[in-house]
Amino acid sequence: MAGILENSPNYKLNKSILEKFLSLPQPPNKIQATYIWIDGTGEGIRAKTRTLDFVPEKISDLPIWNYDGSSTYQSEGSNSDTYLYPVAIFKDPFLRNDNKLIMCDTYKYNKKPTDTNKRLSCLEAMKAAANHKPWFGIEQEYTLLDMEGRPFGWPRNGFPGPQGPYYCGVGANKVYARDIVDAHYRACLYAGINISGTNAEVMPAQWEFQVGPCEGISVGDELWVARYLLHRVAEEFGICVTLDPKPMQGDWNGAGAHCNFSTKAMREDNGIIEIEKAIDKLSKQHLRHIKAYDPKGGKDNERRLTGRHETSSIHDFSAGVANRGASIRIPRGVAEDKKGYLEDRRPSSNCDPYSVTEAIVRTVCLDE
Incomplete structure (x- = not known):
């Protein structure tokens, strides 16, 4: 079994070193918000993190963000900006403290839902x-x-x-x-x-x-x-x-x-x-x-x-x-x-x- 796991780069990492840095004090006016979304396959999950200078209490507190949709099968490279609209907030069990996970909807450059945004019509129903x-x-x-x-x-x-x-x-x-x-x-x-x-x-x-x-x-x-x-x-x-x-x-x-x-x-x-x-x-x-x-x-x-x-x-x-x-x-x-x-x-x-x-x-x- 060890031989199989050793094929994984992540398995080889020394996790105790990570804890040294995650245990560092976090500034009181800074949190990490990880935005999560569904990619163009309709199955894959993507995520990226940003710093916020406040702790969000409700969805309307959170800024809309964007990403390169051409790298997630959701846009052309010549017009790649795709938008993330926050829809739900969760506590982050990896970074802890006041850090958050943010589930998002995805929208095209023209603010119309991407093809794999099934949430919008579901919400209407x-x-x-x-x-x-x-x-x-x-x-x-x-x-x-x-x-x-x-x-x-x-x-x-x-x-x-x-x-x-x-x-x-x-x-x-x-x-x-x-x-x-x-x-x-x-x-x-x-x-x-x-x-x-x-x-x-x-x-x-x-x-x-x-x-x-x-x-x-x-x-x-x-x-x-x-x-x-x-x-x-x-x-x-x-x-x-x-x-x-x-x-x-x-x-x-x-x-x-x-x-x-x-x-x-x-x-x-x-x-x-x-x-x-x-x-x-x-x-x-x-x-x-x-x-x-x-x-x-x-x-x-x-x-x-x-x-x-x-x-x-x-x-x-x-x-x-x-x-x-x-x-x-x-x-x-x-x-x-x-x-x-x-x-x-x-x-x-x-x-x-x-x-x-x-x-x-x-x-x-x-x-x-």
């Missing part, structure tokens, strides 16, 4: 559906890789034993890099993200964390920042993170971002009636949702939604109680309580949560 009080919880699955692109902990020449002992596993022969998972969990809590849990997944080197319940647009903001934190924590350990929905071909589980959803009416007594109505609406918009559920309009999910490995077929809509092979799962407890939420199991692990939650709200709440 959430405002229109505000009286429904839509809640979301997203289960983010991911896979840890070494610098050679192999799932972390897998034999260099061969494969681990078949799936079975790894899900929620305990022991050095069942789970790998729990350090990263625990560090990420604590970083999310510190930042102010509503992270609700984590577990080892079915494929070795695959993990999951959950964000939510969050109301409206906030689940998208929080999941994107939680992804940023995951990449940053793994960077410290010299390990890579992939959100590829099918990182290993063959008899291995893929990775999704199951979306749990409810409205106020679903959460009230006999809300199961509203849940069933929502499922009926979703059944009539299957293709629309498949297109919204991964950045490539369904092409990534084709590799994952095969009807095997706890997935439904991408071609067919299905629903069932406690059925992990269905498009929509009604948890057993929800069926017994006759109220609660539904789980849409179709979104891919690399989905844009703004696109996913917008599609659900427009179909279920706005009857579009």
Whole structure:
């Protein structure tokens, strides 16, 4: 394992030296604000940091900034300035003190949203559906890789034993890099993200964390920042993170971002009636949702939604109680309580949560 890690330049760095400098007193009138945004792939996360001479308390305190969009697949080099509009503030678990992480929207030179700015239209949908009080919880699955692109902990020449002992596993022969998972969990809590849990997944080197319940647009903001934190924590350990929905071909589980959803009416007594109505609406918009559920309009999910490995077929809509092979799962407890939420199991692990939650709200709440 050490040999694999030694391929990572970050692993070789002496982290204790960094702490000498991070422990230096910070001037009382200066903070570091790290602006985070989604690049032109719709999947990649970018970030850069600036000094502010005040501690921002609300979004309107923060200045609009810009960056070279030609280096992030979002503009031409001859007209490259692209704008960052702050939308959410979080505490910075790496720099601490009063330093902040700033989630941003991206806009072109003419102040129109970039092609991968899905937040703007999502926010419009959430405002229109505000009286429904839509809640979301997203289960983010991911896979840890070494610098050679192999799932972390897998034999260099061969494969681990078949799936079975790894899900929620305990022991050095069942789970790998729990350090990263625990560090990420604590970083999310510190930042102010509503992270609700984590577990080892079915494929070795695959993990999951959950964000939510969050109301409206906030689940998208929080999941994107939680992804940023995951990449940053793994960077410290010299390990890579992939959100590829099918990182290993063959008899291995893929990775999704199951979306749990409810409205106020679903959460009230006999809300199961509203849940069933929502499922009926979703059944009539299957293709629309498949297109919204991964950045490539369904092409990534084709590799994952095969009807095997706890997935439904991408071609067919299905629903069932406690059925992990269905498009929509009604948890057993929800069926017994006759109220609660539904789980849409179709979104891919690399989905844009703004696109996913917008599609659900427009179909279920706005009857579009």
